[in-house]
Amino acid sequence: MYLLVILIPLLSAVGSGLGGRYLGRKGAGLLSSVWVLVSSLLSFVLCYEILINGSTVYIELGRWIESDLLITSFGLQFDMVTAVMLIVVTTISGLVHVYSTSYMREDPHLPRFMSYLSLFTFFMLILVTSNNYVQLFIGWEGVGLCSYLLINFWFTRIQANKAAIKAMLINRIGDIGLMLAIILIWKEFGAVDYCSLFPALSPSSACTWICILLTIGAIGKSAQLGLHTWLPDAMEGPTPVSALIHAATMVTAGVFLIIRSAPLFDYSPTATIIVGLVGSLTAFFAATVGLVQSDIKKVIAYSTCSQLGYMVMACGTYSCLSSLYHLLTHAFFKALLFLGAGSIIHALLDEQDLRKMGGIIRGLPLTYVLMLIGSLSLAGFPYLSGFYSKDLILELTYNNYCLISIYWLASITAFLTAFYSFRLIYLSFVSKPNLTRIGAQHLQEADWNLLGPLLVLAIGSILVGYIAQNMVFAPGVRPLPLVPTIVSLAPVIMSVTGILLVFILRPYIIYYTTHPSIYGFLFYAWEFNQIANYYIGSTVWKFGHIVSYRTIDRGILEILGPTGIAQFMVNRTKELSNLQSGLVFNYALMILVGTAIALKYLVVN
Amino acid sequence: MSYLILSIVILLIGILGIILNRSNLIIMLMCVELVLLASTILLLFESRVLYTLFGQIFAIIILTVAAAESAIGLAIMVNYYRLRGTIAVRALNLLRG
Numbered sequence: 001m002y003l004l005v006i007l008i009p010l011l012s013a014v015g016s017g018l019g020g021r022y023l024g025r026k027g028a029g030l031l032s033s034v035w036v037l038v039s040s041l042l043s044f045v046l047c048y049e050i051l052i053n054g055s056t057v058y059i060e061l062g063r064w065i066e067s068d069l070l071i072t073s074f075g076l077q078f079d080m081v082t083a084v085m086l087i088v089v090t091t092i093s094g095l096v097h098v099y100s101t102s103y104m105r106e107d108p109h110l111p112r113f114m115s116y117l118s119l120f121t122f123f124m125l126i127l128v129t130s131n132n133y134v135q136l137f138i139g140w141e142g143v144g145l146c147s148y149l150l151i152n153f154w155f156t157r158i159q160a161n162k163a164a165i166k167a168m169l170i171n172r173i174g175d176i177g178l179m180l181a182i183i184l185i186w187k188e189f190g191a192v193d194y195c196s197l198f199p200a201l202s203p204s205s206a207c208t209w210i211c212i213l214l215t216i217g218a219i220g221k222s223a224q225l226g227l228h229t230w231l232p233d234a235m236e237g238p239t240p241v242s243a244l245i246h247a248a249t250m251v252t253a254g255v256f257l258i259i260r261s262a263p264l265f266d267y268s269p270t271a272t273i274i275v276g277l278v279g280s281l282t283a284f285f286a287a288t289v290g291l292v293q294s295d296i297k298k299v300i301a302y303s304t305c306s307q308l309g310y311m312v313m314a315c316g317t318y319s320c321l322s323s324l325y326h327l328l329t330h331a332f333f334k335a336l337l338f339l340g341a342g343s344i345i346h347a348l349l350d351e352q353d354l355r356k357m358g359g360i361i362r363g364l365p366l367t368y369v370l371m372l373i374g375s376l377s378l379a380g381f382p383y384l385s386g387f388y389s390k391d392l393i394l395e396l397t398y399n400n401y402c403l404i405s406i407y408w409l410a411s412i413t414a415f416l417t418a419f420y421s422f423r424l425i426y427l428s429f430v431s432k433p434n435l436t437r438i439g440a441q442h443l444q445e446a447d448w449n450l451l452g453p454l455l456v457l458a459i460g461s462i463l464v465g466y467i468a469q470n471m472v473f474a475p476g477v478r479p480l481p482l483v484p485t486i487v488s489l490a491p492v493i494m495s496v497t498g499i500l501l502v503f504i505l506r507p508y509i510i511y512y513t514t515h516p517s518i519y520g521f522l523f524y525a526w527e528f529n530q531i532a533n534y535y536i537g538s539t540v541w542k543f544g545h546i547v548s549y550r551t552i553d554r555g556i557l558e559i560l561g562p563t564g565i566a567q568f569m570v571n572r573t574k575e576l577s578n579l580q581s582g583l584v585f586n587y588a589l590m591i592l593v594g595t596a597i598a599l600k601y602l603v604v605n
Numbered sequence: 606m607s608y609l610i611l612s613i614v615i616l617l618i619g620i621l622g623i624i625l626n627r628s629n630l631i632i633m634l635m636c637v638e639l640v641l642l643a644s645t646i647l648l649l650f651e652s653r654v655l656y657t658l659f660g661q662i663f664a665i666i667i668l669t670v671a672a673a674e675s676a677i678g679l680a681i682m683v684n685y686y687r688l689r690g691t692i693a694v695r696a697l698n699l700l701r702g
Contacts, residue, residue, distance in 0.1 A: 580701060581698055581701055582697065582698030582699060582700045582701035583694070583695065583697065583698045584633070584694055585623060585624050585625070585626060585627065585633075585694060588620075588623045588624055589624045592620060592624070
């Protein structure tokens with residue numbers, strides 16, 4: 001059963017990928033949805049065994065690399081962290097599969113889409129269940145690949161192509177960090193599997209470097225500040241992809257890496273502080289940018305970025321389990337928000353601009369309720385699942401004495417999160433209609449294939465926080481931060497203030513209320529793309545063109561290599577052939593000189 | 606000794622005639638004859654000094670070879686003159702590399 005959970009998505013991917021033309025669109029949708037849902041049910045059984053009964057399972061599958069100093073095997077490790085990730089990956093993936101059969105119904109390439117989705121699920125499961133870093137890297141690269149394929153699903157669109165390449169390349173920067181970290185771990189400790197490595201740790205300076213490199217890996221994959229620019233661009237892919245990959249699962253791989261490497265981070269306070277700082281800055285940055293975005297998917301993308309910042313920040317407070325907890329609840333409400341946004345987009349005939357929505361509460365009441373649940377949960381409204389995890393993280397950061405700024409950034413972020421979530425709700429559902437006539441006429445709820453997953457996710461985002469709060473912290477109890485009452489009330493106050501502020505600022509919200517330059521600065525995401533393109537991209541490009549291409553490749557190497565040698569030989573042979581003048585007396589002279597030289601040597605010898 | 610010097614001088618005259626001559630092919634042929642003559646003198650001198658007949662035998666052979674060579678050379682020259690209308694040596698470089 002443990003292997004089945006992983007293999008079923010692979011079989012589903014192979015089945016609908018290779019057999020797509022025989023199954024047809026409906027067949028491929030049905031097959032992959034049913035299989036991934038079966039895998040998800042199995043993972044719930046596993047969670048019962050692992051989380052409730054507290055049994056950790058190791059499975060050795062075989063040797064992979066056997067060299068003198070490096071022994072790596074294929075193996076699976078199902079422990080508490082894996083169990084939580086299993087729920088996230090298989091549940092969200094199964095629901096997204098079902099959702100896609102409705103959302104992508106008109107698409108002629110549905111079997112390919114289903115195959116990619118299942119393949120992604122497979123690689124993500126490899127990532128979370130592996131028992132060593134090298135096998136984790138297979139899954140890590142695999143989800144990057146699937147991200148490329150899925151963003152580029154509509155490969156005729158140039159924007160999708162560009163976004164896919166960007167996602168791949170920026171992820172690759174993080175991959176280099178992870179690769180170097182694995183090499184350094186192997187060099188320093190001689191083992192890459194968790195159960196050999198973690199007991200053998202000792203405080204050393206290498207630990208700091210390993211952790212910093214792991215953090216770079218997480219920054220790339222989890223879209224933290226600096227390498228985040230691919231995440232908003234990845235919204236060029238279909239909406240179910242955004243829900244599955246860029247909200248719930250793939251981007252949490254970076255956080256998972258940090259959670260998995262928590263014993264390493266325990267030995268490196270420096271890296272832990274860096275993690276906390278990066279996370280809190282990302283959370284704050286993305287929240288400010290989310291305030292002014294006009295694309296409905298980009299608002300949610302930036303909120304994902306912000307929540308990932310929360311998770312990473314929680315890892316920076318030596319409390320990785322609370323990060324895992326937030327990961328779990330976040331997966332539910334963020335998938336709900338994305339799929340709800342997909343429902344809106346679908347109902348409005350592929351209109352993504354918030355400024356062209358408004359008033360669709362009459363046509364889409366159920367979607368409205370579901371989006372409201374998702375937004376309240378995201379905003380950390382009491383008793384919804386977001387509240388439990390977010391509140392915990394905020395209180396934990398208050399206890400983190402070395403960097404109190406993290407607490408303030410996180411609190412401001414909580415406020416901003418509530419604000420932009422309800423700005424989205426207000427602009428799309430409540431405000432005056434701004435639709436086209438055709439859009440308004442076709443406004444109706446989609447079928448139950450599309451709404452069913454949303455309902456399940458809504459129930460999840462109401463209940464998961466409460467149900468899972470003792471399961472995630474399985475061996476011990478939920479940490480109880482010692483904070484003053486005002487601090488423990490602060491997140492609720494912040495989120496309620498944020499929600500209320502939307503209704504106070506209602507008339508001004510669609511137009512920018514602040515100074516235009518600040519608005520532009522926020523709208524273009526703190527100009528990160530421009531800065532990266534201008535200062536890093538173009539500098540590297542110029543260096544590459546002038547130095548390595550024109551000077552070295554086409555210059556020095558060309559002269560020392562093919563062209564230079566060929567030219568030299570041709571010139572010399574021309575000079576040699578000039579010796580053959582055709583004049584008889586010259587030949588006679590040469591014969592005589594040659595004879596004289598030969599005679600000289602003959603006489604000398 | 607003087608025969609030796611004589612033959613070497615004739616040889617040098619022949620060689621320099623071949624090398625330095627730019628105008629006439631007949632002079633070149635005559636210089637080849639001079640070279641062969643020098644070698645004949647050298648062989649005869651050697652035969653006289655060493656009291657052997659081999660030198661004289663070779664000298665006779667060289668005489669016949671020289672006669673045949675000049676006959677063939679003149680024949681080539683005549684044919685060449687028919688074709689080109691000149692026998693200047695510096696005009697002979699049609700087959701340059």
